[in-house]
Amino acid sequence: MIEIPKDRSKETKKTVLLEDEETYAPEGTIPKALSLSELDPKKLFLKERIQRHLEEPVFTELQAECFSIFNNYQDLYYPSRTLENGESLRFVYCLHALNHIMKSTSKILHHNLKLAEAANSKKQKKKVKKAISSAQEYRDQGLVRPKVLIVVPFRSAALKIVETLKKQFAGDEAKAVTNYNRFLTEYGGDTLYFPKHNPKPEDYERLFSGNTDDNFRIGISFSKSSMKLYTKYYNSDLILASPLGLRMTIGAEGEAQRDYDFLSSIELLILDQTEICMAQNWDHVVHLMDHLHLQPQSTEHTDFSRVRYWCLNGWSRFYRQTILLASHDLPEFRSIFNSKCANYRGKIRTANPVKSGSIRHVVVQVPQTFHRIEVTSLDQSFDAKFQHFTTVLLPQLRSITMARCLLYVPSYFDYVRLRNYFKKEELSFVQICEYSKDAKIARARDMFFHGSSHFMLYSERSHFFRRPRIKGIRHLVFYQLPAYPQFYAEMINLMANEYQNRKDGIDASAMTVTVLYTKYDLLRLSAIVGSEQAAKIAASPKAAHTFTTHK
Incomplete structure (x- = not known):
């Protein structure tokens, strides 16, 4: 997508004195793609010192396209x-x-x-003074x-x-x-x-x-x-x-x-x-x-x-x-x-549509339900999501059948808000964020795996910088779609049998994945389910859509 401002100098021309000079910058132009077969460093206005150290071929197709824009x-x-x-x-x-x-x-x-x-120059003092006083061409910094x-x-x-x-x-x-x-x-x-x-x-x-x-x-x-x-x-x-x-x-x-x-x-x-x-x-x-x-x-x-x-x-x-x-x-x-x-x-x-998204990398057969939360503004979306989670979703998650529920939270502000609410309600939970120390992380993972804690609050930044394999996840809730689309499949794949506590008697059919999103998460949704599918979901009158991975 190209956006070039138009030259409106003629439309907005002001009356100036005769001795005044009014100049305007030229309009931008659509960049012309460089042809690899006709590529010549000299025609690219590269300095001679740089040309000496370039190797053939100078550019790949991607580099040529980018340099045509840069230049x-x-x-x-x-x-x-x-x-x-x-x-x-x-x-x-x-x-x-x-x-x-x-x-x-x-x-x-x-x-x-x-x-x-x-x-x-001593012989041309008058010309020197004139040159220095009107050195507009030397305004180069x-x-x-x-x-x-x-x-x-x-x-x-x-x-x-x-x-x-x-x-x-x-x-x-x-x-x-x-x-x-x-x-x-x-x-x-x-x-x-x-x-x-x-x-x-x-x-x-x-x-x-x-x-x-x-x-x-x-x-x-x-x-x-x-x-x-x-x-x-x-x-x-x-x-x-x-x-x-x-x-x-x-x-x-x-x-x-x-x-x-x-x-x-x-x-x-x-x-x-x-x-x-x-x-x-x-x-x-x-x-x-x-x-x-x-x-x-x-x-x-x-x-x-x-x-x-x-x-x-x-x-x-x-x-x-x-x-x-x-x-x-x-x-x-x-x-x-x-x-x-x-x-x-x-x-x-550049706007390349996402064909299939990161959901194609999910290998665990588990239903993935996307819940759209209706909001009227971006500012209102944070409170609306919190209200929906605490009044609609959380009462269901507190059931004993929903034990070992990991709540994936991309925003640290949402993470703190949920943590404070969980403490206020005295819920059984452990927490892992980017500021957690290694000893506390190890203890939280152990308690979650063995069922000592019902919930785990897990921040996205912690996963980004550590990428641990959290074991024992039976129910996964994305409080918001991940900012990094590969994390969606990565977290769901941690629900595989090899990461479960076998002493509990695994019932794969009882596992669930729940995703909360608003209309402002369309780009994140596109990266996960694909641009075409995301557009259909966003335009659908239904608020909930379920995906299932097939073998």
């Missing part, structure tokens, strides 16, 4: 990033970021040379130097990005990169231990291999012949950071030491593996977006004679390109893309 300086929301195509996407956005920085640096250095030559911001969740991802930039910029020239050994020490290693017996899912091991520290930020500067790591923010061309690392620097309102001026002139924003950033803390990403392109509190790092007019006018956000990559589509990602991205060149969102 057209339009926003892109691509919710189809996978562990398989992640490296390809990383290569092409690093190439675009590096090329953008080098083009900007080359222009600034060229203008610096012109100004220096003019200033040193933002309010501050940082122009590219790349946000990733882990140090391991930052390591891969720097290695990609190093290869594209310097090739095998190790001396061209300063502080690289220090970077390898701080961003490498610290791999999690993955047990060989009862191994974790493959996607978990691939995702969490490497350094998983989520609190980092590093500045990188480029010159014609060198790439320097660990530069100060205001001396950097590119800032590579995690959402938490940026949040620590930006701070909160009222804090004495906070800094966000370095975000005032970002021209290219890249959010990679956004779904992991959401699992960490989505508020950090929203907080970052709210502090882009604000008026700097200090002018210490600003040369106003070189600042572009659209920066001075406060229009920087209209000139920022945003690239948002995620593994699947969610309303939170669309909200950021729709409300925080205002690129005058336009924006593009």
Whole structure:
């Protein structure tokens, strides 16, 4: 889906003085897909230094399509990033970021040379004064130097990005990169231990291999012949950071030491593996977006004679390109893309329908009943869901025949609300969330497996970061559809006979799966049952629909 703002300058033309010049930015255009057979790095406007280090073939088909959008300086929301195509996407956005920085640096250095030559000329003093006073063509900078911001969740991802930039910029020239050994020490290693017996899912091991520290930020500067790591923010061309690392620097309102001026002139924003950033803390990403392109509190790092007019006018956000990559589509990602991205060149969102969804991976034969809760607004949906659960569903779940019931809760706020209600009602339950310690988790799992507790409250973030095999589940309730569609099948498959307490006498026909959802969960529903089926369910007058897995 492509959205390009129209040029309305003729419709809204104002009367100006004769000596005033009124200029407008050109309209964005629909990107033209690059042909792999006719691909020539020189025609892509890549800097010569980058061309030297490219290998043939330069692009895959996916990379060519993405680069045609990147090179057209339009926003892109691509919710189809996978562990398989992640490296390809990383290569092409690093190439675009590096090329953008080098083009900007080359222009600034060229203008610096012109100004220096003019200033040193003694024979043409009048022409020099005229050139400097009307140096509109030399307005080539933002309010501050940082122009590219790349946000990733882990140090391991930052390591891969720097290695990609190093290869594209310097090739095998190790001396061209300063502080690289220090970077390898701080961003490498610290791999999690993955047990060989009862191994974790493959996607978990691939995702969490490497350094998983989520609190980092590093500045990188480029010159014609060198790439320097660990530069100060205001001396950097590119800032590579995690959402938490940026949040620590930006701070909160009222804090004495906070800094966000370095975000005032970002021209290219890249959010990679956004779904992991959401699992960490989505508020950090929203907080970052709210502090882009604000008026700097200090002018210490600003040369106003070189600042572009659209920066001075406060229009920087209209000139920022945003690239948002995620593994699947969610309303939170669309909200950021729709409300925080205002690129005058336009924006593009890929919309590939989900054919079958993650429900096809369910192997346990158990009825899965989807209950739609009717709501009139998003704000009302939280209370309506809680009311439906406590008054309609919970009385049924409290029956002795519904013992060993696991309640899967994606939102931590819902988790806390339910926990407090369970305590108030003095229900028999154990709880596992992302803040639970290992000893308490082990005890809760044991009590649930042996039937000492009727319920288990289980948060989605805990499952994301640990991925344990919870044993003994007889009844599964999704308080909301999972944000990560693969978790739907993964949780249901834990109800297989091999994970049950055999001393209890297993009756597979008595097991149930219950799912609560509202009309605002349509994207999550599509990822699980498929886009076509989700549309039918949403439009159906029936509030309940049951699916059953067949052999």
